[in-house]
Amino acid sequence: MKSLLLAxxxxxxxxxxxxxxxxxxxxxxxxRVSDWAMAIGFVLxxxxxxxxxxIDGHYPLFSFPETLSFLAWTMVVGYALVRYRYGAHALxxxxxxxxxxxxxxxxxxxxxxxxxxxxxxxxxxxxxxxTLLLFAYAAFFAVFVASVMYLLQERELKLKTxxxxxxxxxxxxxxxxxxxxxxxxxxxxxxxxxxxxMLWSSSRYGVLWHNDPKEIFALLTWLLYxxxxxxxxxxxxxxxxxxxxxxxxxxxxxxxxxxxxxxxGYHVFG
Amino acid sequence: MSIVLVGVNHKTAPVEVRELLAFxxxxxxxxxxxxxxxxxxxxxxxxxxxxxxxxxTATTSEQTQENQERITHFLSQYRHLPPDLxxxxxxxxxxxxxxxxxxxVASSLDSMVVGEPQVLGQVRKAYSVALEAGTAxxxxxxxxxxxxxxxxxxxxxxxxxxxxxxISYMAVELGKKIFGSLKGQSVLLVGAGEMxxxxxxHLINAGVSRVLIANRTAEASDRLAKEFGGAAVNFDNLTDHxxxxxxxxxxxxxxxxxxxxxxxxxxxxxxxxRPAFFIDISVPRNLDPAIGNLANAFVFDIxxxxxxxxxxxxxxxxxxxxxxxxVDSEVMQFQQTLRVMEIGPSIGALRxxxxxxxxxxxxxxxSRLGPLTLEQEAAIEALLLSTVNKISHPLIDRMRRSLETxxxxxxxxxxxxxxxxx
Numbered sequence: 001m002k003s004l005l006l007a008x009x010x011x012x013x014x015x016x017x018x019x020x021x022x023x024x025x026x027x028x029x030x031x032r033v034s035d036w037a038m039a040i041g042f043v044l045x046x047x048x049x050x051x052x053x054x055i056d057g058h059y060p061l062f063s064f065p066e067t068l069s070f071l072a073w074t075m076v077v078g079y080a081l082v083r084y085r086y087g088a089h090a091l092x093x094x095x096x097x098x099x100x101x102x103x104x105x106x107x108x109x110x111x112x113x114x115x116x117x118x119x120x121x122x123x124x125x126x127x128x129x130x131t132l133l134l135f136a137y138a139a140f141f142a143v144f145v146a147s148v149m150y151l152l153q154e155r156e157l158k159l160k161t162x163x164x165x166x167x168x169x170x171x172x173x174x175x176x177x178x179x180x181x182x183x184x185x186x187x188x189x190x191x192x193x194x195x196x197x198m199l200w201s202s203s204r205y206g207v208l209w210h211n212d213p214k215e216i217f218a219l220l221t222w223l224l225y226x227x228x229x230x231x232x233x234x235x236x237x238x239x240x241x242x243x244x245x246x247x248x249x250x251x252x253x254x255x256x257x258x259x260x261x262x263x264x265g266y267h268v269f270g
Numbered sequence: 271m272s273i274v275l276v277g278v279n280h281k282t283a284p285v286e287v288r289e290l291l292a293f294x295x296x297x298x299x300x301x302x303x304x305x306x307x308x309x310x311x312x313x314x315x316x317x318x319x320x321x322x323x324x325x326x327t328a329t330t331s332e333q334t335q336e337n338q339e340r341i342t343h344f345l346s347q348y349r350h351l352p353p354d355l356x357x358x359x360x361x362x363x364x365x366x367x368x369x370x371x372x373x374x375v376a377s378s379l380d381s382m383v384v385g386e387p388q389v390l391g392q393v394r395k396a397y398s399v400a401l402e403a404g405t406a407x408x409x410x411x412x413x414x415x416x417x418x419x420x421x422x423x424x425x426x427x428x429x430x431x432x433x434x435x436x437i438s439y440m441a442v443e444l445g446k447k448i449f450g451s452l453k454g455q456s457v458l459l460v461g462a463g464e465m466x467x468x469x470x471x472h473l474i475n476a477g478v479s480r481v482l483i484a485n486r487t488a489e490a491s492d493r494l495a496k497e498f499g500g501a502a503v504n505f506d507n508l509t510d511h512x513x514x515x516x517x518x519x520x521x522x523x524x525x526x527x528x529x530x531x532x533x534x535x536x537x538x539x540x541x542x543x544r545p546a547f548f549i550d551i552s553v554p555r556n557l558d559p560a561i562g563n564l565a566n567a568f569v570f571d572i573x574x575x576x577x578x579x580x581x582x583x584x585x586x587x588x589x590x591x592x593x594x595x596x597v598d599s600e601v602m603q604f605q606q607t608l609r610v611m612e613i614g615p616s617i618g619a620l621r622x623x624x625x626x627x628x629x630x631x632x633x634x635x636x637s638r639l640g641p642l643t644l645e646q647e648a649a650i651e652a653l654l655l656s657t658v659n660k661i662s663h664p665l666i667d668r669m670r671r672s673l674e675t676x677x678x679x680x681x682x683x684x685x686x687x688x689x690x691x692x
Binding site: 026027028153157158160161162164166167170171172173174238239240241 | 426427429432433444446447448449450543544545562565566568570574577578581585
C-alpha cells in the first residue's frame, strides 16, 4: 500500500502548493487545480484505507502511522465540509500543508511488519471509538484554523493596518460561524468517542476509567470545548476571547493525541 | 500598414488643454470622416474622455514623422488649437508602442486611479462610433477586440480593481470584512452630511436592508428617510437606537463626542456582543476613539479611512506591475497577429493568381479533350488545382516565414517576383 500512499501524498502536496499560490495570487485557476488535486488525493486515500482494511483484515486505525494517515483523511473531510458550507477556501491554505505533512510522516515511519491490533478489532466498539475521536480532532483543527484567521483579521481591523493577508481571509462573522459549528460538532463527536471508549473498556477489562494521561487530557479537552460552546451560545463570549479559547483547545488536543504517547500509560499500543 | 496614436492625457496636459481638444460623439464621427481619407489613413478612431483625447489610426504610410504630423495637423485644425501648444502636451506612439498604449488604456493602467473600470466603457463607445462612421476596419477591429480581451484578462488575473479606493466605498468593503454579507444589516446615520449619504447609498446597493437617520434638524433626516425608505429617529435618543445598528456612520458638525465609550459599551452589551462597525467622518471627531478598545467594536475615523484608501491604491499599483507583464505578452502576440494579417492578402493573391493560370490553360485546351463525364471534368480540375497548390505551398510557407521574422525586404521581393499588388 506504500505506493498508493505515495500517490496520495503527491496529490495532497500539489493541492497544498496550489492552494497557497491561489491564496497569494488570488487566481481562481490555481484554486481549481488545488481542488481537483485534493479530490484525486482523497479518492486515492480512501481507496488506500479501504484496501488496508480488506486486505490486511484489520481496521486501518491502530498503529501510530495509521493514526496519522487516518487523521489526515478526516481533516480533508472536515475541510471539504467547511468549503462546501462556507466557501472558505483560505482554510485549505492552512489545512492542506498539514494534511500533506501528516501523510508524509505516516510514510516516513512506515507500517510495522507484524499486524497489530488484531485482538482489538473483534468488537466494533474499538474502531468506532478511535474513528469518532479522529473526526472530533479534525473538527477541532478547523476550530483552531478559523480562530487563528479570526485573530489575525481582528488584529488588523483594530490596528487599521492591512497586510496582504487581510484581503484574502473570510469575514469575521463567517470565521466565527465556522469556529462555533465546528466546535459543536467536535464536542458531540468527542463525547460519543469517549463514551464508546468507556463502554469498550468496561466490556473488556471491566473498568470504565484508567486514569492514564490520554484520558485525563481528553477529559480536559472535553471540558474546555464544553466551556467554549456554552459561552458562545450564551453570547457573552464572542470574537477574540472565544478565538483564543479555540487556539488553547487545540493545544490540549495535540497533548491528547501526541503528548500522551510519550507519557506512557494504558493508551500506548503501537 | 502602421498603427499611429497621438493624444493627450491627464498626465501630459492640463484640463485647459484637454477641454479644448475634447470631442463630442457627433464631432467624433465628423472628425473621423475628415481624417480617414481611404488612401493613406485607412482606419481611425477617437477616444475622448475627461482625462484623455487620443486619435488612433491605421495608415499605409510607414513614415512615422509624417504620420504623426498628419494627426497633429488634423487635431489643431479641427479644434482650432495652435499646433505648438498641442505639441507641447501630446505624446505619439507607433506600431508596437501604440498597441501597448491601447491595451494599457483599456485595462485602466493609464488611468488617474489605476483599475477604475469606466475607461473600458469609454473605449467601447469610441469604437462603436468609429464603426458607425465606417472608419474602423480590419486592423482596428482586431486591435480593439484584442484590447477588450486584454482588459478582461487583467481584471480577472490581477487584483487591480479589487480594493476600494474611495472613502465612501470603504464602509462597504470593511463592512463585508466584518459581517460577511451586508444583506439584512442595518445602518444608522448620525448627521446627514453628503459623505454619509454617499456611504449609505453604497451600503444600500450592497444589500443593507434598514436605514435609520438621526439628525439635529428634522427636515434633513425626513428627506433622507424618504429617499432611502428608512426611518428618522430622534437625535436625543441615540442610546435607544444604537443597539439596533450594525453600522454607525457619524458626520455631524458637533464639537464634542456624540457617541461616548459608555454609550457604545451599553449598546454592545445589549447587542449580546454582536460586532458593531463605527465610521466617523466628522472633524472634529464625533466618536470617542476609546470605543475602539471595546471588544467586537471596530472604529474608523477619517484618517484611518484615508490611510486604508491610500494603502489600497498602493496595492493596486503593485498589482498594476503584474498587469504590465500581461500587457507585454499580449503585445507580442498581437505583433504576430498583425504580421499574419498583412501576409493574408498576399498569400491569397498568390494562390488566386496561380489557380487562375491553371483554369485559363484548362479552358484553352478543353475543346481538344472531347466530351467528358462530370466526374472526369472534376478530376481534371482537381488535378490542376492540387498541382498548383503543391507547387505553391513551399513558396507560401517561405513567404509567411519572412513576414513572421519581419523581413520586409524579402516580402517585397516575393511580391515583386509574382507581380502582386498590396
